Amino acid sequence: MTLQTILPVQAAQIKEWAQTRGEAAWLTERRLQALELASSLELPKPEKTKLDRWDLSGYGTFKASETVSSTDSLPAAAKDLIEEGTPNLIVQRNSGVVYTKLSEELSAKGVIFTDLETAAREHEVLVKKHLGTAVKTSEHQVSALHYAAWTGGVFLYVPKDVEIEVPVQAVFLSDDVSATFAPHILVVADANSRVTYVDNYVSAGLNGSVLHNGVVEVIALDGAKVQYATVHQFGKEVTDLSYRRALLSNDSDIEWIVGEMNEGDTIADTATTLQGSGTHSDAKVIAIGSGSQKINYTTRAVHFGKSSESDMFTRAVMREEAQAIINGITKIEHGATKANGQQTEKVLMLSPKARGDANPILLIDEDDVMAGHAASVGKVNPEQIYYLMSRGISKTEAERLIIYGFLAPIIAEIPLELLRTRLQRIVERKLGQ
Template sequence: MTTQTILPVDTESIQNISKRNNEPSWLTELRINALKLASQLELPRLEKTRIDRWNTQAYGTYQDYDVIESLEKLPASVQDLIKDQEVEGNLIVQHNSGVVYTKLSSELAAQGVIFKDLHTAARENEELVKSYLHKAIEVDENLITSLHAALWNGGVFLYVPKNVEITIPLQAIYLTDKGQATFAPHILIIADTNSTVTYVDNYVSGELDGEVLHNGSVEIFVKAGAKVRYATVHQMSSEVTDLSYRRAIVENDGVIEWIVGEMNAGNTMSDTNSILKGNGSSSDSKVIAVGSGSQKLNYTTRAQHFGKNTPSQMITRAVLREQSTAIINGITKIEHGASKADGQQTEKVLMLSPKARGDANPILLIDEDDVTAGHAASVGQVNAEQVYYLMSRGITRTEAEALIIYGFLAPVVSQIPLKGLQTQLQSLVERKLGR
C-alpha cells in the first residue's frame, strides 16, 4: 500500500495557493517537489505509538483570510490571552490559514530586526529565507515533513541582526477555529552572531465544527555567540491532532533554550531537537505535560552533540489522569569527536489513575570516550503515604493530591524565567486536572 492515496491536495491546488500568496517561483517549485516526495514516503515510526491510527488526514483546504488593523477584531479568547501575556507591541497572530495581524515596534525595526509572516518574508527577504527554509527540518524525512513543506501557511519569520540584544519577548498566537481550514504554520528564526532574543507563542483552538490536523515545524538557527529562548504552549481542544517538529542548529558558543508546555486535549506528537554543531554550544530543554481523557501522547526531546565542550540538559515531567497514555523519550547522542561533551536528562511521569499509562525512555548514544553523560527516569502513582500525611493535617484528599502534583511539576515550572508563562502554565495545569 502506498501513501499516494492519502495526499490531501494535488499539484494544481499547490500552484493556486502559492500564486494567491504571490510567492516566488523557487518556493512554488519547492512545494510541488515536496508533494511529489510525499507520495513516496511513510508516516514516522514512533516508539510504542501507532500514529497511523490517529487522524492524520484532516488537513482541510486553504482558506482566504482578511488582515485586521485592531486586536479588538480578534475572538475574545485571543484578546484575553494577549492581555494576560502583557504583549508590548511585538506580536503576530495567525487565524486558521493565514497571518491576520503583525506588529513590530519601531525601535526594533530601526535595529534591523525582521518580524513578519513567512509568506511576506519569502518575497521581501527572499535570499535570507531561501538560504534557511527547510535546512534544519528537511523535506524528505517522512510523510509529515514533506506534506508540511508542501502545505505550510502563515507562520513567522524572525531575524535578529548581529550584536542586537532584544530584552522583551516577541510573541505569536496561532488560532484554529474552523474545521475545514488548513492549519500548518512554519516558524523560521535566525539569530545572527552575538544576538539575543526570546520568542513566545501560544497555539489555541476555538469552537470547531470538525476535526483539525496541526502539522507544524519550527526551525531555529543560532549563530556564534547568539542566545535564543523559545517558549511555546499548546492548548488545543480534543478535535485537534497536533504534530510538531522543532529543531535548532547551534554554532560555536551559541545557546538554545526550549520551554515547552504540552496542554492539548487531543492526540499529540512532538519532537524537539537541539543539534550542537559548534564548539561550546549548549542546549537546555524543559518540557511539562498533562494528559487527560483518552489522549495518546508521544514526546521526544533530543540533543545531538557534534562540537567539543557542549553541555545539554533535558527535563521532562508529565502528569497523566483518566485513560491517557504517554511515551516520553529523551535521546542524547554524542558523536565521535565531541570531546568534553556533557549530556544530562531526566524524565518523570506521575499517574493519577490506575488506567493511565506512562513510559519514560532515557537513551544515551555515545561514540566518544572523553565525555560526561547521565540520565534518570521514573514512572509511578501518587504516593499514598504523602496523601495520608497531608490529610492528617486537615487537608482534603483533592487538595492533598493537588499539592503533590504541583510539587512534582515545580522543579520545571520554577526554572522558567518568564513570570507570565509560569502563571499561564500553572493555570492550564489546574484546568487540565479539573480543579
C-alpha cells in the same frame, strides 16, 4: 496508484494557493518538489506509536483570513492570550497571519519580524538560506507534506550583536475545521545576538477534526542566545504533529520551554543539534494527558561540537485513560570530546488506567565525555498525602499541592507572567480541579 489516492494535498491546490497569495516562484517550486517527495516517503515511526492508525487527512484547504488593525478585533480565544500593549506580536488565524506588530525600536535595529510568506518575498536571500535546514523536507512523509502545504507562519531575524530585552510573541488560533492549519516558524539569531520568543497554540469552536502539522526551526549562529517558550492547548478535535529543531553554531545557546497541554492526540519531537564547540541546549517539557489521549513526546540532543552540553528535563502527569510515551535521547558523536549530556524523565499517573512510559536513551560514540539519565514512573506518594492531611489539609487539596509541586520547576521558567498564569489555569482545568 495515483498521487491523489495517496496524499491529502494535491499539486493543483498548491498552485492555486500560491497564485492567490502572490507567492514567489522559487517557493512554489519547493512546495511541488516536497509534494512529489512525500509520495515516496514513509510516515514517521515514533517509539511505540503507530501513526498509520491515526487519521492524518485533515489538512483542509487554504482560506484567507481577514486582517485586523487592532488586537481588540481578534476572537476572544486569541485575545485572552495577549497582554495589553504587547509591542512585538504576530497572530495567525487558521491559514493566514491576521495581525503583525513590530516596535519602531526593533525595526530600527534591523530586526525582522513578519509572517514567513511575506519574508519569502521581501527577504528572499535570508529565507532561502535557512528554510528547511533544521527540519529536512526528506525527513519523513509528514515533514514533506508540511513543506508542501504550510501557510502563514513566522520569520524572526535578529541581526548580529542585537539583544532584544522584551519577549517577541506569537499566537496561533484554529477555529475553522475546513481551513489548513500548518504554520512554519523560522528563527534566525545572528552572531552574538539574544532573543526570547514566546508562542501559544489554541483552538476554539471547532465542530470537526483538524490536523496541525507544524514545524519550528531555530538557527543560532556563533555566540547567539535563544530562549524559546511554547504552550500548546488544542482541544480534543485537533491532532497535533509538531517538529521543533535547533541548529547551534559555536558558543551558541538555546533554552526550550515547552508546555504540552493538548486534549487531543499529540506527537511532539523537540531536538537540538549541537554542531559547534561550546554550545549548550536546555530543554524543559511539562505535559498533562487526560481523557483517552494518545501521546508521544520525544526530546533529543545530538552532540557534534567539543565541550558541548545538553540538559533535558521532562515532567508529565497522566490521568483518566491517557497513554504517553516519553522519550529522551542523548547522542554524542565521535569527536565531540568533553561533551556532557544529561536527561531526566518523570511521569506521575493519577489513574489505574493511565499509562506513562519513560524511555531514557544514551548513544555514545566518544570516550572522553560525560552522560547520565534518570527516569521514574509512579503514582502520587501516599506518605506525602498522609503527611499533608496530618496538617489539616484535605486529601483532594493534598493531591493538588503535590501535583503542582511536581510541575512547578518548569512552570516557573515561563518568561511571561501572563503565560505562566494562563498555564496555571490550564493545569487546573486538565487536572479537573
